[in-house]
Amino acid sequence: MQRYSGFGLFKQSLSHHENWQRMWRNPTPKPVYDVIIIGGGGHGLATAYYLAKEHGITNVAVIEKGWLGGGNTARNTTIVRSNYLWDESSQLYEHSLKLWEGLSQDLNYNVMFSQRGCYHLCHTLQDLRDAERLVSANLLNGIPNELLDRNQVADEIPFLDCSKNTRFPILGASVQRRAGNARHDAVAWGYARAADALGVDLIQQTEVTGFRKQNGAVIGVETTRGFIGAKRVGMVVAGNTSPLAAKAGFRLPLESHPLQALVSEPIKPIIHSVIMSNAVHGYISQSDKGDLVIGAGIDGWVGYGQRGSYPVIEHTIQAIVEMFPVLSRVRMNRQWGGIVDTTPDACPIIGKTPVPNLFINCGWGTGGFKATPGSGNVFAATLARGEPHPLARPFNLERFHTGALIDEHGAAAVAH
Amino acid sequence: MLNIFCPHCGELRSEEEFSPAGQAHIARPLNPEACSDEEWGEYLFFRDSPRGLRHELWLHASGCRKYFNATRHTVSYEILETYKIGEQPAFTEAAGKKSAAQGVSA
C-alpha cells in the first residue's frame, strides 16, 4: 500500500500527481472464499478489514451491488458518539468510539474525525431527569459525560436561543465532549483501501441474488456474476436487509424507513459542535466545508425510495430556526434520504441467523455511522469464531422472542 | 408528500392528515395463551418490509379518525388502493399490479 503523508503529497506534486496508485483493485471473483461479506458500506468494509487485520482471515470478498460506501455511509449526517443509556449499547458504542479515536492513523487515511462535542438539549423537567440518568449511567460505565445548566449551555453554544420565552425553553444539556463528526465517505474509502491492501477482494457492481444451501446451511451466494462459494457469509446490507433475508428464507423484526437530512449552503463556521434536541426534534452540526448538516426524524412508513415526505423537512427546519433564530436567512441547499432498518428497540441485531453459516449485522436504525468501526470489529470476530463477540451477544435475534430488549428509544429518539 | 384517498371520507387528502400505523392484516392471535414465546414475539415484532407492494394500516388522524388499509409500493410510493378494515386488497404482489399515475389514482 502506497503510504499517505504530507511528504508523500509533496513528492507526488513534483510529478503532477501522475503516480498515485489505485486505492483498491478491481478483482475478478474467486470461486470460493473463507468469508463473504455482502454489502460494501462502511460496516461491511470495516468487517473485512478487521477480519484480515485482527483474525488473519484474508481470503475474504466484499460483494457490493453498487459502489463502495454508496448506501447509508454516503447519506448520513456523520455524527459519532457513545452516550447511550443501557450498559449493552453504551459499551458497544464506546468500543466504537475508541476505535474512531485512532482510526486515521490505523488506516493511514484521514477520516477527519473531529471530537467537537455533542450536546443533547433538555427542555422539560423529565428531559433533565432522563439526562441525569444517562450521564450517571455513562459515568459509571467509564464514559465521560457532563450535565450543564442553562447558563453553561448559553455560554458554550453561541446563537442558541436560551431565552426563557421560547416555546420549549432550554433548561440544560448533557454534553459528550469526545463525540463529534467524521468525513463519512472517507471512512468507507479508508477501510476499503486498507482491506484491499491486506488481500480482501472488493467486488463492486455485483448483486447477490440468492443463497445456495447444503443440508440447510449456506455454502455460498448466487450473484449477477455467478455463484461464489463461502464457508461463512455475513450480511451487512442496511436498507436492504429484509428483502435479502427473505431470499435466505427468514423474517426479521425490521422495517426499512426513509430518513431524511439536508444541508445549507456553505457558510463561515457558526456551529462548532453537534447540537441535538429531542423535544423540538432536530439536530445540527457544521462540516469543515461550511455546510450546516441538519437531520430529521424518520418518516413513519416503509420506503426504499431514498426520499421521504416534505413535511419532515419543514418540521426539521422549524426546529432549527427555533433553536437558532439567526439561521432564518441562511438557505437550504440540498435534501436527501437514506433507508434505515429500524428495530423495535432501536438497537442493532448482530449475530447468528436461523440459517447455519449465515450471519447478520443490521438494524442500526438512525445511528449506524457512529458504530462503523465497532460494528465491523465485533462482527469480524463473530464471523471469525462462528460465535458472537461478547459485546455483540446481547444484540442477538432471540431477544425478540424472550423479550430481553435493549430499549434505546430515549437515547436514539431524534434520528442521527 | 403522499396524497391519500380516505375510503371513509371518500376524498384524496394530503399525508399530513394521516399517520401510518404499520403493516396491515396483523391479526391478534385469538388465543394468546396458546402461543409460545417465539410465536408471541413474531406477532409483536416481526414484520414484512418488502421492496414492492405492501399492505399497510393508516389512520386518518386529523380527519375522520378512522383506520383503513392501503396497498402501497415501497419503492415508487405509488398507492394502488385504499380499503376499509375487514376488506381484502385487490392488488397483491402475487397477483401482479396495474400501474396508475401517482397522485391521481383514487
Next chain:
Amino acid sequence: MSQVNRLSRGGRVDRSQPLTFTFNGQRYQGFAGDTLAAALLANGVDVVGRSFKYSRPRGIVAAGAEEPNAVIQLGSREATQVPNVRATQQALYDGLVASSTNGWPNVDTDLMGLVGKVGGQMMPPGFYYKTFMFPQSMWPTYEKYIRKAAGLGRAPTENDPDSYDLINRHCDVLVIGAGPAGLAAALAAARSGARVILADEQEEFGGSLLDTRETLNGKPAAEWIEQVLAELKTFPEVLLLPRATVNGYHDHNFLTIHERCTDHLGETAPLGAFAHKPVRQRLHRVRAKRVVLAVGAHERPLVFANNDVPGNMLAGAVSTYVRRYGVAPGKQLVLATNNDYAYRTVLDWLDAGLQVVAVADARSNPRGAWVEEARSRGVRILTGSSVVEVRGSKRVKAARIAAIDTRSHRVTSPGEWLECDLVASSGGYSPVVHLASHLGGKPTWREDILAFVPGDGLGLQARVCAGAVNGVFALGTVIADGYSAGSKAATDAGFKAVNGKLPRAEERREEATLALFHVPHDKPTARAPKQFVDLQNDVTAAGIELATREGFESVEHVKRYTALGFGTDQGKLGNINGLAIAARSLGISIPQMGTTMFRPNYTPVSFGAIAGRNCGPLFDAKRFTALHAWHVKNGALFEDVGQWKRPWYFPKPGEDLHSAVARECLAVRSSVGLLDASTLGKIDIQGPDAREFLNRVYTNAWTKLDVGKARYGLMCKEDGMVFDDGVTACLADNHFLMTTTTGGAARVLQWLELYHQTEWPELKVYFTSVTDHWATLTLSGPNSRKLLAEVTDIDLDKDRFPFMTWQEGKVAGVPARVFRISFTGELSYEVNIQADYAMGVLEKLAEAGKKYNLTPYGTETMHVLRAEKGFIIVGQETDSTVTPDDLNMGWCVGRTKPFSWIGWRGMNREDARREGRKQLVGLRTVDPNQVLPEGTQLVFDPKQPKPMQMAGHVTSSYQSASLGHSVALALVKGGLSKLGQKVYAPCRDGRLIEAEIVSSVFYDPKGDRQNI
C-alpha cells in the same frame, strides 16, 4: 466610476431610474431592471470573488441560476445579512450593499491567492485524506485552520426582522418556466378552462424571449410576451407567479414554489400601507393534477486551460447582458463553440458595435444560417479549432486558438495567441432535468443533441415536458411544443383543449453540435494549466482524471472524491463536462457513466421561508386550562407537560422552589390545597360493550364496578410493559369516564380506537375525547370536605359518599361531577365542571377557602405528595421496560380474567418473568437531609472499578416537608427482596450517597387519611 460598460442604447433596463449600490465598499450606479451582476459588469467590475480552494480571482460567468462565481454577501445591516446570494439572480434596488464572500484583505489583492499559487500543486482532490494525520494530536489544530477557510458567506448574528408565509395551493396545471414553451403551455391550459399556476424564477416573464434576437410574426419576440400575459390575465383561474422558483418535485405531484416577494425591493421587506410589513418570501405548497415542465436548458462552457480567468463567460450570458441589460462585458470578443446557437452572440456583439476578434468553431465545416450570417459580416471563423488556453490573471488578456482533433483528443497545431478581453464559450445545451429527476427518474442521454433529457420519470410524475428541456431548441418548434404540452396537461386533468394560432418564427438552417466538452491541450491534462470544470469547488479536469486513476470509477465516487457539483450551484454548469471527462478517462460512454442523483432544492431556499410562521410562538400549539388566567394572577410558574402549560408551583415573594413546595405540601397535609387537574386526559366511553372493552384494555377487572364507583387501572401494551394509567368511573352501566395521563391522552385514545376498529369491531362501544370540555379542580387535604360542603348541595357524608365513588350535583351553583379519589393520600375531591363555568367556580371556592388557608399547588407539590405515598407517574417511574409486577402493582393485574387482555401474554414472556428484574422500591437516605438527584444510577458495591455493575436508578426524589426527611423512589434489581439493604449513589458531583431500600409507601402506609 460611471457605467463604463453600459451601451448607449438597448436593453430592457429603465435608464430614467438610476439606482446606487455598494460593492466591496465602493459606490456604483446601475438602472432599474438590472440584476446586481448586470450592474457590476456595467461598471467594469471584473473580480467578484475568490475561488474556494486556490483563491483564484473569479468573475461573472453566467446570467442566471447556473452562476458559480458571483456568490456574494448581501445586506447593509447585521440583522439583514444574507449569505451566498447569486448576483445574477438578485435584482438591483437603490441602496443595495453587497460584498465578496472570500478574499483577504480584499478580492483584488488576496493573500490567500499566494497560498493557492504556491500550495495549489499540493491540493489535488482528496489531499486532506492523505495528510494532516501526523502526529495524531495535531489534527484539532489542522482542523482549526481548515475551518478558517470554510464557507462562502456568513450568517447574520442578529435575529431576522422579516416574516415568511406558507400557502397551500391546488391547481389543474402547474406550468414551470415562463419562457416561450411555458407561456404557450400556460395559454393552452388556461384556454381550456383549467386552473393554472405559471411560475418563473426571473424578475419578469419571458425567459429566453427577453434577450433573443429572433422575431415572432416578424416583430421583436418580447411583444408576444405582452400579448400572452394580457390574455392570461383575463382568466380568473390563472395565477401568475414571477420571482417564484419551483424548487422541489415531490411525490404524488406535490411541488414547492419559493416566491421572493420583496427581495427585489430591499434587503428587508419595506413597510407598506398602514405600516404593515409584508412577508419577505412565501413558500407555496402545491398539489398539481398535472405539471408542465418548461424549464429550458443551461448552456455548457468548454473546458480549456485557465478558463476561470475573469472575462471567460458563457456565450448566451454575453448575449443576455448585451440585449437585456444593455451591458457589454468587454470590448474584444473571442468565441469558442461547437454549435450554431452561439453565433447569435457574435451577431449581438456586432450589432452593439463591438469587435469580434475571432470565432473558434470545433466543427470542420459549419454552414448553418447564423454561421453564414456571421461569416458574411466579416467575422473571422477558425474551424476545426478551439480556444485551448487563456492568458491573464484578473482579466482575460489573450486567447490561444489552435486546431484540435476531438477524436484523438489532441491539439494538432501550435495555434495563435489573439489579444482579447472576453472569451465566450459554448459547449452545447443541457436541458434542466433537475425537477424531472427529483423522484429518482434517471435522465436519458440523447446522442443527437449530446444531452440528457428527462427520463420517463418511472411514471411517478404526472407531467409533460416542453421546449428546451425536451431537447427542442428552435423557437417556432419550442412554442408549438409548449402549446401542445399545455393542451395535453389540461386534457389529462379533465379539460377540453382549445386549438390556437401560434406565432410565426423565422426558419433557418441549423447544424448539429459536435461532441466537445474538454478541450485538449498540448500538455497532458495533469501538466497543463488548470482547466476548470466546477468553478465554485475548484474541480479541474486533471482532478477528475486523477480520481479515476485512483479507482473512483462510479459517477458518485468521482463526485464525492473531487467535490464536483457539491457547490451552491449544484453543478449546473460543470456536471456534464465532468461526466464526459470521467467517461473518457475510463474509456466508457457518457450514458454508461450516468448522472448523479438530482435532489431538491433546484436553487437554495431560505430556512425562514421553509419554516413560514411555524416558529417562535407558533412553533407548537400551547394548551391552557380554563383556569390559566387565575394561575397567572396568583403568581404560578409553569411547567411544559406535552403541549400543556401546567402550574409548577406558586411561589410567594421571597420563596424559591423548595420553600414554596414545602409550604404547599404542608398546607395539603394539614388543611386543604387546590390543584388544577384539568390536563389529565378524559375519554368518554359509551356503549353496551364498554365494560367488556375496559376489561380487555386494562390490566385489572371491570366487570364488577358498580354505577357510581371509580377504579384505578393500568394499561400495558401487548409486550406487557406499562403504557398509561388513570382512574375510570362508571357513570352508567353502559357509560364510563376514563382518565389518562396528561401526556398520554391522545396516544391512549388512538390506541383504543385501533383495537376497536381493527381487532374487535363487533364490540359496540364509542370513544370521545372530553379533555377540553371538563375542567378539574382537585381539593385535597383534611379540610377539603368542610370547604366543599360550603359550596355544594351534594351530601359529602363519608359513608354516603365514600372513597372511590362519585356524585353528581351542584358546586357553586354549577352542575358538577365530583369524584372522591386521591393522588395525595389525603381526603380529596376532584370537582369536574364544564370548562366554561370553571373560573367562576374556582373564584367561589377560593373565597370560601380563605378560612381554611386554601393553598393552590402545582405539579411539583403533586409529585412530592404522591411520591410520599409511593404512587407512580407513568413516564417517570416507568420507561417502556417496566411491567406491573416490576412496580409491585401485582394487585392491579387481573390474573384470572377470562379474556386474554392486552399485556397479559406479553408479561408472561421469559424475560418479563426473569429473576432479578428491576423493581420499584423506596429509598431512605442515611443522611435524612440528602436528596438523591433524580435519575442517578445506583450500585450495591461503591468500591468496584468502572465499568460498574449498576443496580438501578432513582426515578423520583424529594425532600419531604411532612416527613422531615428525603424520600425517593427507585427501580432496583431484585429490589423487593432487598428491603433493608443498602444501595449507593455515586453522584456526578463526587458525593456518594448511601441509602436504605425501603417500602415505596412512606406516608400513611395503611391509607387511612384518604378514607376519613
